[in-house]
Amino acid sequence: MTDAPAPALCVVVPCYNEALNVAPMVAALDAALTGLAWEVVFVDDDSPDGTADTVRRIARTDPRVRCLRRIGRRGLSSAVIEGALSSSADFIAVIDGDLQHDETRLPAMLHKVEDGADIAIGSRHVGDGDAAGLASPLRERLSATGISLAQMLARAPINDPMSGFFLLRRTRFEALAHRLNGQGFKILLDLLLAAPQPLTIVEVPYQFRPRTAGESKLDILVLVQFAGLLIDKSLGGVLPLRFLAFALVGAFGMLVNLLVTSAARRLGLDFGTAQTIGTIIAMIANFELNNRLTYRTMRLRGGGYWRGLVLFMLVCGLGAIANIGIARALYHDNTAGLAASAAGAAIGVVWNYAVSATLVWRAR
Numbered sequence: 337m338t339d340a341p342a343p344a345l346c347v348v349v350p351c352y353n354e355a356l357n358v359a360p361m362v363a364a365l366d367a368a369l370t371g372l373a374w375e376v377v378f379v380d381d382d383s384p385d386g387t388a389d390t391v392r393r394i395a396r397t398d399p400r401v402r403c404l405r406r407i408g409r410r411g412l413s414s415a416v417i418e419g420a421l422s423s424s425a426d427f428i429a430v431i432d433g434d435l436q437h438d439e440t441r442l443p444a445m446l447h448k449v450e451d452g453a454d455i456a457i458g459s460r461h462v463g464d465g466d467a468a469g470l471a472s473p474l475r476e477r478l479s480a481t482g483i484s485l486a487q488m489l490a491r492a493p494i495n496d497p498m499s500g501f502f503l504l505r506r507t508r509f510e511a512l513a514h515r516l517n518g519q520g521f522k523i524l525l526d527l528l529l530a531a532p533q534p535l536t537i538v539e540v541p542y543q544f545r546p547r548t549a550g551e552s553k554l555d556i557l558v559l560v561q562f563a564g565l566l567i568d569k570s571l572g573g574v575l576p577l578r579f580l581a582f583a584l585v586g587a588f589g590m591l592v593n594l595l596v597t598s599a600a601r602r603l604g605l606d607f608g609t610a611q612t613i614g615t616i617i618a619m620i621a622n623f624e625l626n627n628r629l630t631y632r633t634m635r636l637r638g639g640g641y642w643r644g645l646v647l648f649m650l651v652c653g654l655g656a657i658a659n660i661g662i663a664r665a666l667y668h669d670n671t672a673g674l675a676a677s678a679a680g681a682a683i684g685v686v687w688n689y690a691v692s693a694t695l696v697w698r699a700r
């Protein structure tokens with residue numbers, strides 16, 4: 337036993353390339369949380385800008401500061417989950433590392449949960465909170481669309497289901513942890529949807545600040561992934577999210593194949609050559625999309641990229657042979673043409689998915 341008790345509040349800060357924001361963040365927490373026993377965990381995904389080093393430098397003189405450095409992985413949600421699970425504090429708060437969220441609201445949020453709320457959410461859309469910090473009209477539109485989609489799914493009336501700023505008891509977090517999807521960036525929505533009974537929510541308004549250092553990581557692909565999370569949740573998780581993404585990319589690839597093949601035909605190439613070119617280009621497009629989207633968190637680069645591409649083309653080539661073979665066999669067996677093609681395509685996509693998940697991207 338030592339006389340230093342476990343902290344009451346653990347602030348989890350996911351960060352990627354936020355080196356310049358670390359020291360201001362610690363200072364801001366220090367000012368906002370006076371009188372509380374708190375700790376902060378910066379969960380850094382091996383940022384090239386040296387975020388982890390910056391955290392460690394501060395941590396050497398301030399035991400309230402911890403660094404969780406993850407290697408070979410990316411993702412806001414999984415970073416938050418691992419940061420929260422690394423703590424023994426009574427309460428967990430999650431806040432962005434770029435000072436856009438208002439840390440001075442944390443004590444108010446803590447009181448709400450101490451007073452019986454299951455979760456306190458910093459909200460940009462109630463009372464005097466606002467979304468002025470969202471840089472562009474496009475971002476605002478995307479955000480609004482996401483909110484209405486999320487509200488349809490969350491079983492609780494909530495103004496800012498996209499918030500990345502919230503506080504709850506650690507025991508509650510741990511109880512939900514097994515049911516979290518962990519992909520993408522919508523950890524709050526993930527938590528709300530994981531709860532077997534709707535959580536009692538209290539929203540605490542705050543003013544979203546503009547970013548002063550570093551840049552936003554929330555790009556269009558992250559939003560596509562978010563759409564995937566919503567689809568996954570509305571299907572009750574029966575189909576793995578990755579499989580859905582893979583199948584969608586595959587459908588897109590068929591379109592590419594058709595377009596390129598017919599363009600090549602129009603240039604006067606014979607059918608076999610045109611079809612071969614179309615297939616190869618579609619495979620490359622599919623590999624690229626799967627690498628950036630379906631397997632975003634384990635994206636292949638450098639030498640691994642080329643090795644992956646060759647493997648992927650071999651796997652899908654075999655998938656295509658299986659597809660055609662099965663469709664032919666069924667067709668000869670008097671199955672209607674369309675049903676035979678559909679069965680062939682279904683088996684082809686399952687094969688491609690299963691084999692490339694273990695061979696090309698080594699998903700666990």
Ligand code: GDD
Binds near residue numbers: 501
């Ligand atoms: N560890 C880790 N890994 N951290 C990440 C990653 C990642 O892959 N991607 C982003 N982060 C960190 C950022 O460094 C930042 O501290 C925080 O997560 C939020 O990322 P931003 O890139 O700043 O997001 P934003 O400001 O565009 O998004 C805001 O609006 C969203 C809703 O529209 C934030 O308030 C989000 O929390 C909110 O969900």
Ligand code: MN
Binds near residue numbers: 432434436547552
């Ligand atoms: Mn931000």
